[in-house]
Amino acid sequence: ATTDETPKHRIAAPRPAPATAELKQGDHDTATSKREALEGYTHLRSARLESAEKAFTRAIAEDPNNAGALQGLAEVCFERARYEDALHYARFAAKLAPKSADALRLLGDANFKLLRYRDAIEAYRVAKRLAPNDTLVAQRLAQAERMLK
Numbered sequence: 001a002t003t004d005e006t007p008k009h010r011i012a013a014p015r016p017a018p019a020t021a022e023l024k025q026g027d028h029d030t031a032t033s034k035r036e037a038l039e040g041y042t043h044l045r046s047a048r049l050e051s052a053e054k055a056f057t058r059a060i061a062e063d064p065n066n067a068g069a070l071q072g073l074a075e076v077c078f079e080r081a082r083y084e085d086a087l088h089y090a091r092f093a094a095k096l097a098p099k100s101a102d103a104l105r106l107l108g109d110a111n112f113k114l115l116r117y118r119d120a121i122e123a124y125r126v127a128k129r130l131a132p133n134d135t136l137v138a139q140r141l142a143q144a145e146r147m148l149k
Helices: 030-045 049-062 067-079 083-096 101-113 117-130 135-147
Strands: none
Touching: 030 049, 030 067, 049 067, 067 083, 067 101, 083 101, 101 117, 101 135, 117 135
């Protein structure tokens, strides 16, 4: 049985089904989805990654267009060093919330970890335009740009 203390280098768990509006239409329980996402973030802040992942997965099952839940799941995957999965969910989160500097920063972070520096730079640049005073995004952008030199 896995626990929240599972090491980051564990074998990646299978992804839930892709969460896109194009793939899943129909009735959505957005209120339940929002509650589950909030629960996920509570767990994430407490580093209870397994509980956070389950809550975000439930939120996405209720509403696959919940960008916050997708971003939360991307963050869990990133923390567990499942960078391909983090990229997968961060892409959807950024697509659903294109004005979210946090989603774009996370997209940049996942690309950076996967050595996709040009894609990371692109995401960080958009995040920087959205949040020009965010020094963390500026630092990450500069770091990604240095990797291409």
